[in-house]
Amino acid sequence: MIITVNGETQTWEGAELTVADLLMRNKVDKPEMVSVQINGNFVDKKDYDSKKVTANDEVDFLYFVGGGKAS
Amino acid sequence: MKGFSSRAIHSGSMKKDAHGALRMPLYENVAFEFENARAIQFAFEGRSLGHSYTRISNPTVEDLEQRVRLLTDARGVVAVSSGMAAITEVVLVLAEAGANIISHKYLFGNTYSLFEHTLKPWGLAVNYLDLTETQSLEKAINEKTRAIFLESITNPQLQVLDIERIAKVAAAANIPVVLDGTVTTPYLFRSRDFGVAIEVLSSTKYMSGGATTVGGLIIDNGNQDWGKCPRLQQAAQKYGPYALLAHLRREVHRNLGACMAPHNAYQQSLGLETLALRIDRSCENTLAVARFLTERREVKTVNYPGLEASPYHRLAKDQFGGKFGGILTFTLTDQKECFKFIDSLALVRRATNINDNKTLILHPASTIFCEYTEEEKKALGVPSNMLRLAVGIEDLDDIIDDLKQGLEAL
Numbered sequence: 256m257i258i259t260v261n262g263e264t265q266t267w268e269g270a271e272l273t274v275a276d277l278l279m280r281n282k283v284d285k286p287e288m289v290s291v292q293i294n295g296n297f298v299d300k301k302d303y304d305s306k307k308v309t310a311n312d313e314v315d316f317l318y319f320v321g322g323g324k325a326s
Numbered sequence: 327m328k329g330f331s332s333r334a335i336h337s338g339s340m341k342k343d344a345h346g347a348l349r350m351p352l353y354e355n356v357a358f359e360f361e362n363a364r365a366i367q368f369a370f371e372g373r374s375l376g377h378s379y380t381r382i383s384n385p386t387v388e389d390l391e392q393r394v395r396l397l398t399d400a401r402g403v404v405a406v407s408s409g410m411a412a413i414t415e416v417v418l419v420l421a422e423a424g425a426n427i428i429s430h431k432y433l434f435g436n437t438y439s440l441f442e443h444t445l446k447p448w449g450l451a452v453n454y455l456d457l458t459e460t461q462s463l464e465k466a467i468n469e470k471t472r473a474i475f476l477e478s479i480t481n482p483q484l485q486v487l488d489i490e491r492i493a494k495v496a497a498a499a500n501i502p503v504v505l506d507g508t509v510t511t512p513y514l515f516r517s518r519d520f521g522v523a524i525e526v527l528s529s530t531k532y533m534s535g536g537a538t539t540v541g542g543l544i545i546d547n548g549n550q551d552w553g554k555c556p557r558l559q560q561a562a563q564k565y566g567p568y569a570l571l572a573h574l575r576r577e578v579h580r581n582l583g584a585c586m587a588p589h590n591a592y593q594q595s596l597g598l599e600t601l602a603l604r605i606d607r608s609c610e611n612t613l614a615v616a617r618f619l620t621e622r623r624e625v626k627t628v629n630y631p632g633l634e635a636s637p638y639h640r641l642a643k644d645q646f647g648g649k650f651g652g653i654l655t656f657t658l659t660d661q662k663e664c665f666k667f668i669d670s671l672a673l674v675r676r677a678t679n680i681n682d683n684k685t686l687i688l689h690p691a692s693t694i695f696c697e698y699t700e701e702e703k704k705a706l707g708v709p710s711n712m713l714r715l716a717v718g719i720e721d722l723d724d725i726i727d728d729l730k731q732g733l734e735a736l
Contacts, residue, residue, distance in 0.1 A: 261373045284375040285341070288392070290568055297566035318375045319402055319571040 259313045274303040274314075283316055290317045330397065330513055331602045337396040338389045338595075350389040352592045356380050372576075380588065382580050387591040393598055394543060398512045398525075401548030402571040404579055405541060405591060409508055409528025410436055411584035412542035413475075414444075416504055416524055418578050419570060420557055421472035423449025428466055428473075430457040430487060432480040432707050434506070435694035457487050460495050467499045472557065474503045478510040478517070479642070479651050481680065482690045482714045483707040484629050486638035489645060493521025500554040508532075509653060509680065512545075513602050514609075514646045523550035524570070532605055532652070535597025536683030536719075539590035546570050604719055608652035608681065611725060612717040616654045618726050624733045626711070630654035652681050652717050655690075661710040663736055664689050668713070670735040673720065673728040680716035685725050688714045 256267050260281060267280070274293075278286045291298045292315040298306050308314060327333050338350060358377045360366040369376030377383045391403040406412050417440075421427055429441065431454045441452040455462050457476060474496050479486055489505065496503045502523035507515055511532050517525040527533065529541040552569035553562035561569035579585070586594075609632070616630035631642035632650030642650050658664050668676055668687055677686045678693055688694070691710045695703050703709070717725065 261368065288375065292566075297568070315373065317372045317565075317568075319372065319565075319568050319575055 256308075256310045258308060258311065261315055272308045274298055274306045274308060277308055277314065278303065278316070281316070288318060290319065291315070292317060331599070333397050334393065334601060335599045338393050350386055350592070350595065352588055353380075353385045354588050372572075381583055381585045382575070384585075384588050384591070386588040386595075387586050390586070390591040390595045390598070391543075393595060394512070394545065397598075398516070398545055398547070399518060401546045401567060403546070404544040404571065404574050405529075405586040405594075406544060406579065407542060407584040407586055408540050409506070409526065409530060409542040410440065411582070412526040412528070412544045413437055413440060413504075413506065415574060415578050415582060415584065416526055416544055417445060417450070417473070418582075419573050420502065420504070420555060421450055422557055425449075425470045425472045425556075426451040426453055426468070427475055428453045428455055428463065428471060430476040430480065430485075431455060431705070432477075432483040432485055433475075434477065434481050435690070435698075435706070435708075437475075437506070438706065439697070457492055458485070460488075460491055463492065463495050467495075467501060471499070471501055472555070474501055475506075476503070477506040477508070478515050478646075479631065479653070480707075481509060481653065482655050482694075482712070484631060484638070484651075484653065484655060485707075486631050486642045486645065488641060489517070489522065490520045496523075497521060500551065502550045502555060509651045510646055511601060511605065513605050514649050514651070517545070518547040518549060520645070521549065523547055529594050529597075531679070531681035532608075533597050533601060534590075534594045535600065536604065537679050537681075538593040538597060539587075541586050541590045541594050544574065604683070605649070605652070607719040608717060609649040611685075611719065611722050612652050612654055613650065614722050615715065615717050615725060615729065618729065619654070619656050622733055624658065624736050626657040626659070628654065628656045653714060654717065655712050655714050657709065657711045658713065658736070659711060661689070661692065664711060664713050667732050667736060670732040671728055672731070673724055674715070674732075680714075682716065683718050683720075685718040685720060685728075686716045688716075690714050 258265055274291050283289055293312050368374040369378050387405050391405050395403045429452050453466050493503045504524045505517050505522040507525045508528040508531050525545040527543045529543050552558040558569045561573045565572035613632040616628055616633050619625045619628045631638045674685045674687050678688050690708050695708045
């Protein structure tokens with residue numbers, strides 16, 4: 256299965272992949288603080304274990320802590 | 327962990343420290359270096375948990391934000407430079423020139439000044455209502471209304487509103503309720519459970535550990551559909567439920583520069599750990615002092631929601647879990663007598679703050695409200711013979727002994 260994660264193509268073989276699996280495989284920093292968008296729609300945190308990622312999905316991990324342009 | 331103090335002490339956002347530090351260290355720096363250009367790009371885009379510049383975010387400040395978020399079960403928290411900065415940022419996110427907000431008629435003096443003197447010239451209208459009843463609120467809401475603003479216990483009038491009732495009226499019109507919870511903090515009042523969309527606090531007060539540092543907090547309780555708020559509709563299309571936080575982080579908070587200093591965040595994280603202990607003591611002392619003052623012939627009236635005679639006692643008891651805060655007011659004969667009493671005190675300090683560890687006294691009419699006319703003071707519920715006592719956590723007998731000698735000197 257080929258998906259796009261944070262703008263980069265990733266290929267995952269085997270069983271179905273949940274959002275929680277994807278966070279773990281990408282070694283996402285502080286997963287409890289990340290927000291996940293699939294094809295532009297936010298996934299509720301309580302659904303991370305059940306929401307499936309499917310082929311050609313565009314997944315974004317977003318944090319609302321840091322970020323933004325500085326001087 | 328369920329208990330407030332356990333969570334306040336053990337929660338946080340700390341990564342494994344290089345030296346195994348048990349407490350988030352103080353990152354008192356400005357810029358952060360990245361391993362490569364891609365990593366900087368991701369941090370700027372919010373795709374990685376990276377800090378780039380302390381005006382926007384900082385690990386020590388973030389630790390405080392995450393502790394408060396976990397304590398309140400909120401969607402997110404933004405720490406700012408003061409309680410006034412918190413109110414300013416929220417109003418600038420929610421409203422625009424030509425729009426209006428509805429506010430309870432009693433407000434902290436500087437908040438009233440912000441609305442009337444600072445924001446009004448930029449085109450914001452503020453409609454002051456008596457929110458002790460909600461009929462006028464229903465009538466006052468119109469297509470230009472962007473928020474309903476109130477305080478959990480008004481300062482210094484000490485009025486308590488039925489917050490859940492107001493929130494229901496607001497929810498029916500998709501208007502967010504913005505609550506200043508400074509004097510209650512999330513320990514006494516879980517604003518999320520009562521329908522409040524955004525809680526703002528001056529963390530300078532109780533939370534800082536006894537007036538150690540100045541700070542403010544913006545708490546997005548996560549119960550408002552920001553897509554139905556005109557100013558956030560565009561952000562909601564992009565950031566969904568995170569529209570308020572994203573708009574703060576990526577525009578208003580970043581551009582105003584009213585960031586919390588890392589040193590202040592460090593002090594306030596320490597304060598958060600003992601918050602419940604100090605509030606419990608402060609509330610116990612305040613109730614005892616209120617009862618003492620009620621018995622004194624020199625005192626004309628005592629205003630404290632913890633007194634059963636208060637018209638707000640039952641409501642405050644239900645909303646704030648049987649505790650009533652650390653502020654009371656009382657009246658003497660006139661301003662001259664108030665001044666004489668203040669000047670005779672030895673332990674109680676003459677200072678303009680509340681929820682310090684020290685007991686503080688102030689004459690509101692001649693200080694916080696000094697810029698207002700007599701008519702405005704009357705409308706704001708600040709008579710010239712009223713004193714505000716913010717009761718600290720000293721030994722009760724010492725506080726009462728000082729007040730007693732002050733009254734006997736009149």
